[in-house]
Amino acid sequence: DGGITQSPKYLFRKEGQNVTLSCEQNLNHDAMYWYRQDPGQGLRLIYYSQIVNDFQKGDIAEGYSVSREKKESFPLTVTSAQKNPTAFYLCASSTDMEETQYFGPGTRLLVL
Amino acid sequence: GIQVEQSPPDLILQEGANSTLRCNFSDSVNNLQWFHQNPWGQLINLFYIPSGTKQNGRLSATTVATERYSLLYISSSQTTDSGVYFCAVGTSGSRLTFGEGTQLTVNP
Numbered sequence: 543d544g545g546i547t548q549s550p551k552y553l554f555r556k557e558g559q560n561v562t563l564s565c566e567q568n569l570n571h572d573a574m575y576w577y578r579q580d581p582g583q584g585l586r587l588i589y590y591s592q593i594v595n596d597f598q599k600g601d602i603a604e605g606y607s608v609s610r611e612k613k614e615s616f617p618l619t620v621t622s623a624q625k626n627p628t629a630f631y632l633c634a635s636s637t638d639m640e641e642t643q644y645f646g647p648g649t650r651l652l653v654l
Numbered sequence: 655g656i657q658v659e660q661s662p663p664d665l666i667l668q669e670g671a672n673s674t675l676r677c678n679f680s681d682s683v684n685n686l687q688w689f690h691q692n693p694w695g696q697l698i699n700l701f702y703i704p705s706g707t708k709q710n711g712r713l714s715a716t717t718v719a720t721e722r723y724s725l726l727y728i729s730s731s732q733t734t735d736s737g738v739y740f741c742a743v744g745t746s747g748s749r750l751t752f753g754e755g756t757q758l759t760v761n762p
Contacts, residue, residue, distance in 0.1 A: 630695055639685075639744070639748065
């Protein structure tokens with residue numbers, strides 16, 4: 543089945559620790575995105591990538607990093623510099639920036 | 655950047671009722687999408703509709719680009735329609751900006 547997978551479903555972070563969230567798609571999409579959602583709020587863009595080996599900062603990139611070494615993969619690292627990382631993280635992809643976006647099931651990150 | 659305003663923020667319906675959700679945006683767009691987020695957090699794309707009207711079963715959407723708004727109609731609502739409905743817009747070649755959503759609760 544074609545789609546987007548995210549892992550893990552739940553992730554716990556200790557103070558000062560970096561954690562990496564996985565996002566994989568087999569839809570052959572060029573564009574991929576990471577969003578953050580806080581309770582009761584809309585989605586805010588963290589990073590996006592329009593093509594392999596290229597990515598751009600979104601509205602709230604501070605404390606996060608990404609890589610795009612393969613077309614199907616766009617991992618997000620939440621660094622220790624992100625002081626309030628507790629949130630729901632959603633990955634999406636589309637054929638290009640102006641087309642329909644498809645979302646993965648999300649990862650809930652909690653700080654211990 | 656572009657501003658997106660959704661109304662109402664919350665809506666409670668009885669099963670079988672109809673509803674209209676609105677999305678206003680502050681600039682010309684060439685990308686507008688409606689999404690439904692279920693209670694488990696999964697977002698499903700409902701419509702890609704930068705202009706015109708589309709229908710899919712009990713759901714339909716209309717975007718009037720010249721007046722900078724879009725409407726999502728839900729007819730004969732069911733409990734499974736509950737969740738948050740998001741409108742997201744984008745200008746040429748740019749990323750989507752999401753509204754704050756409408757929380758819909760359909761009671762049996």
